[in-house]
Amino acid sequence: MAVYDSVIVGSGFASSFFLQKHLTRLPATARVLVLERGPHKDHAWQIENRRTTPIEPDSTFERAGDRDKTWQFSLGFGGSSNCWWACTPRMLPNDFRMATVYGVGRDWPVGYDELEPFYCEAEEIMQISGPEDAPFPRSRPYPQPPHRFTDPDRRLKARRPEHYFNMPTARARVATDTRAACCANAVCRLCPVDAKFTILNGMKETFADPRVTLLLDAEALAIETEGGVATGVRFRRGGREEVAQASLVVLGANGMFNPFLLLKSGFDDPLLGRRLHEQGAVEATAYLDGVDNFQGSTSITGHGYLLYDGPHRSRHAGCLMESWNRPFFRLEPGRYRQILGLKFIFEDLPSEENRVEISSSDPSRPVARFVTRSDYLQAGVRALEASLPRVLEGLPIDRVELAPGVLPTEAHVLGTTVMGDDAADSVVDRHLVHHKVRNLVVVGSSVYPTGAPANPTLTLSALSLHAAANL
Amino acid sequence: MRITRRQWLLGTAAVAVAGAGIPALAAGNWQEGVIARIVRTHVPDAQLSDADMTAFARAFLDNRGISDALLAARAVLGPVRTMLPQAVAGRLHKLDSVTINMFLLATDYFDPARGDGPVALIAYPDPYGGSGCANPLARFDFLPPAQA
Numbered sequence: 001m002a003v004y005d006s007v008i009v010g011s012g013f014a015s016s017f018f019l020q021k022h023l024t025r026l027p028a029t030a031r032v033l034v035l036e037r038g039p040h041k042d043h044a045w046q047i048e049n050r051r052t053t054p055i056e057p058d059s060t061f062e063r064a065g066d067r068d069k070t071w072q073f074s075l076g077f078g079g080s081s082n083c084w085w086a087c088t089p090r091m092l093p094n095d096f097r098m099a100t101v102y103g104v105g106r107d108w109p110v111g112y113d114e115l116e117p118f119y120c121e122a123e124e125i126m127q128i129s130g131p132e133d134a135p136f137p138r139s140r141p142y143p144q145p146p147h148r149f150t151d152p153d154r155r156l157k158a159r160r161p162e163h164y165f166n167m168p169t170a171r172a173r174v175a176t177d178t179r180a181a182c183c184a185n186a187v188c189r190l191c192p193v194d195a196k197f198t199i200l201n202g203m204k205e206t207f208a209d210p211r212v213t214l215l216l217d218a219e220a221l222a223i224e225t226e227g228g229v230a231t232g233v234r235f236r237r238g239g240r241e242e243v244a245q246a247s248l249v250v251l252g253a254n255g256m257f258n259p260f261l262l263l264k265s266g267f268d269d270p271l272l273g274r275r276l277h278e279q280g281a282v283e284a285t286a287y288l289d290g291v292d293n294f295q296g297s298t299s300i301t302g303h304g305y306l307l308y309d310g311p312h313r314s315r316h317a318g319c320l321m322e323s324w325n326r327p328f329f330r331l332e333p334g335r336y337r338q339i340l341g342l343k344f345i346f347e348d349l350p351s352e353e354n355r356v357e358i359s360s361s362d363p364s365r366p367v368a369r370f371v372t373r374s375d376y377l378q379a380g381v382r383a384l385e386a387s388l389p390r391v392l393e394g395l396p397i398d399r400v401e402l403a404p405g406v407l408p409t410e411a412h413v414l415g416t417t418v419m420g421d422d423a424a425d426s427v428v429d430r431h432l433v434h435h436k437v438r439n440l441v442v443v444g445s446s447v448y449p450t451g452a453p454a455n456p457t458l459t460l461s462a463l464s465l466h467a468a469a470n471l
Numbered sequence: 472m473r474i475t476r477r478q479w480l481l482g483t484a485a486v487a488v489a490g491a492g493i494p495a496l497a498a499g500n501w502q503e504g505v506i507a508r509i510v511r512t513h514v515p516d517a518q519l520s521d522a523d524m525t526a527f528a529r530a531f532l533d534n535r536g537i538s539d540a541l542l543a544a545r546a547v548l549g550p551v552r553t554m555l556p557q558a559v560a561g562r563l564h565k566l567d568s569v570t571i572n573m574f575l576l577a578t579d580y581f582d583p584a585r586g587d588g589p590v591a592l593i594a595y596p597d598p599y600g601g602s603g604c605a606n607p608l609a610r611f612d613f614l615p616p617a618q619a
Contacts, residue, residue: 297609
């Protein structure tokens with residue numbers, strides 16, 4: 001039986017950012033084991049095979065409830081960093097205080113100010129491109145200059161400078177030692193030129209540290225505990241079961257598998273697996289009058305905050321608007337480029353009936369049981385149409401078409417090991433340490449008490465740094 | 472008997488081809504002809520050599536895997552698509568839309584240097600082939616912060 005100082009499950013954002021900070025605080029003699037369920041498929045393999053992993057995510061879990069609701073992630077070394085779109089807004093200060101400010105959802109046990117230095121650190125690691133101004137307080141400039149606006153973006157910015165910004169993104173504006181500059185192919189799920197930050201191109205050195213052992217194709221099966229203390233992780237590799245002992249266990253397997261592994265291990269926290277949710281997005285197309293589009297330098301160039309924060313959030317969901325620079329043309333001679341794709345990403349309020357549980361027919365797999373999105377989100381979507389003229393002021397527009405329905409997934413899995421100050425209604429504390437098993441840390445978006453309209457990856461990465469710094 | 476949309480499209484294609492009254496569909500490379508007609512319908516001002524048009528159509532068909540049934544349906548029913556059921560009309564519209572999208576990205580249509588001259592095929596826009604950068608409209612100059 002191998003013995004380590006720490007065992008970390010998973011090698012995506014949450015685990016890797018935790019590992020990076022954790023290593024800075026460990027002695028040279030420390031031993032850290034990282035268990036990764038999937039293989040290491042490098043960028044060349046991914047391009048050749050046009051996919052990020054040989055593991056089909058849908059084969060690893062079951063779905064129940066709303067059959068239209070899907071969930072998306074990538075399993076393998078680097079996790080979902082291989083398939084993300086690299087959109088990296090911070091959450092707004094009020095996102096952490098939804099109950100206090102708007103009387104809905106619940107407050108996070110950590111606040112924006114506490115997390116701010118770790119946001120900066122995560123942005124530095126990912127070499128984020130972003131604007132000089134921002135809708136959230138910043139103590140440092142972004143590491144990279146902003147991506148170029150399109151002409152419609154510039155008009156929206158001119159009309160509402162306080163609500164419209166260049167999207168902060170981990171799609172490189174300028175090349176780094178390991179990444180090319182983004183050239184706006186708009187196929188970011190699998191970037192042809194390796195311009196977006198991934199664990200593979202941005203944190204290889206962390207895994208090359210001599211204190212770290214990375215075991216690939218090693219599927220964690222359970223957290224071993226004894227007398228309220230985590231003693232290690234049982235895992236399967238090459239058809240054989242093994243146990244890695246450690247004095248610290250870190251679970252970063254994603255929002256589907258974090259609660260599943262804890263449930264499989266006999267944990268019985270009241271909210272474990274509950275509150276499964278993610279953002280819901282609606283697409284729209286604006287037909288412009290006399291303004292050409294598509295002069296931007298990346299796939300998504302603008303962020304609109306007009307409908308994000310404000311008193312409306314006490315009644316319905318806020319949303320973040322994205323403006324898209326992926327060329328698709330209008331079928332009207334002379335006006336091909338007078339078209340703008342928009343996406344409105346709404347927050348959802350978690351419900352305990354939406355949950356991850358163990359499959360009764362195949363206990364080796366989780367079930368994502370999702371009954372429905374909240375009325376809060378649906379009310380936000382309903383309110384959108386009436387707000388569009390205000391949102392798009394500054395743009396000459398023929399008409400706007402809203403696509404019917406909410407998209408099936410935003411590729412985020414949130415809320416299933418919720419953090420909080422009270423052990424009675426949360427699974428982990430403000431430092432992501434399990435309330436009862438104090439040498440077990442759970443990282444990733446599964447700890448989110450509420451899911452803001454902002455994409456969650458930057459925040460979960462900052463939370464991992466924060467957790468490792470406070471061990 | 473319930474007829475699926477696919478069966479309907481295939482039936483339409485079969486009737487069209489078997490009818491032999493439509494010379495376009497009887498020609499050797501009729502699929503390329505359908506693509507060329509879509510381009511000429513929606514981009515009427517594009518003067519393109521036959522060789523470039525054929526090369527574009529071939530590359531488009533090779534890359535997109537468009538079915539012969541859909542192409543035949545477009546050839547026969549395109550002129551009357553406003554009278555078709557919405558689902559069928561939608562598929563034909565999508566074919567036109569994708570074709571024009573690829574055509575405009577594959578050529579120098581938007582290149583200001585072209586002026587009023589003929590349009591030339593530059594490269595089929597495949598981000599996973601060639602240089603890896605396939606968006607000719609993107610601009611990468613650095614603007615002052617206020618306009619970035």
